[in-house]
Amino acid sequence: MDTSERPVLVGVDGSASALQATSWAAREARRRAAPLRLVHVYHLTPVRHPRKVTPPPDYHAAVLDQGRHWLTEARETAHRSVPDLPVETDLHAGVPADVLITESRTARLVVLGSRGLGGFAALLVGSVAVALSAHGHCPVVVVRSAAPDGGPVVVGDDGSELSDAALTFAFDAAAARGVPLVAVHTWLDVNMAGTWTLLPDTIDWDWLQAQEQKRLTERIALWKDRYPQVHVRPVVVRDSPAHALLDYAASAQLVVVGSRGRGVFAGLGLGSVSQTLLHHAECPVAVARTERV
Structure with missing residues (x-):
């Protein structure tokens, strides 16, 4: 078809x-x-x-x-x-x-x-x-419930190929609605933060933040040429992916995630972040994937 x-x-x-x-x-x-x-x-x-x-x-x-x-x-x-x-x-x-x-x-x-x-x-x-x-x-x-039409589209990006499908879906959705796109990337999951705080003098947090910001900006650039009409707000935060996306989803009309992340459960059909958003986000949640035949 x-x-x-x-x-x-x-x-x-x-x-x-x-x-x-x-x-x-x-x-x-x-x-x-x-x-x-x-x-x-x-x-x-x-x-x-x-x-x-x-x-x-x-x-x-x-x-x-x-x-x-x-x-x-x-x-x-x-x-x-x-x-x-x-x-x-x-x-x-x-x-x-x-x-x-x-x-x-x-x-x-x-x-x-x-x-x-x-x-x-x-x-x-x-x-x-x-x-x-x-x-x-x-x-x-x-x-789950109707969301205000004026809110942005929010997308989670972890740098993986599976996030490519989420970014494409999110750019399409933002362009069709004429609303901004908030691209959220997180680093240093809070589950690991307790371990990293044992080495406060050996880590340049500002440098890590800048590097993650650079990576997200470079990834977004791959889509900006195809969607010049979409205003993108890149967001890089030191937080867990699920927690950060739920925060931004609170004011969104749609939140988009990939089907699986890069973690140890990448072989399963649905990642933990996607499951958390499905169960707790108030706005509609899109789980994007490359079509399988």
């Missing part, structure tokens, strides 16, 4: 969170001149019974009717946000996370609410959102 034809995909489950994600996704689809695709995945839980009891046909019909109703509700929500937006709806049987991961192969972007109807109240982000952020084949945005 041509990239320009790929839709913005939304997982719909009847929750208020999913409707909020639908509204956000409709506006994003308009910015990208892309169609919107609403997908509801229903899963008929097997009945464990010694006589192999099969759910009655009317139960299956009720589940389908419920799914169709939720899709209609989401389509109406999308059209309230963007009246003329092309919207497609689709009803799938299967495990929601598995189906949406497969569907992400042909999507430009997947948008999810932070927690659906089936989630536990104590969880800040549902399992489907975490699974898609870790294993999706395109960028994933998790929408």
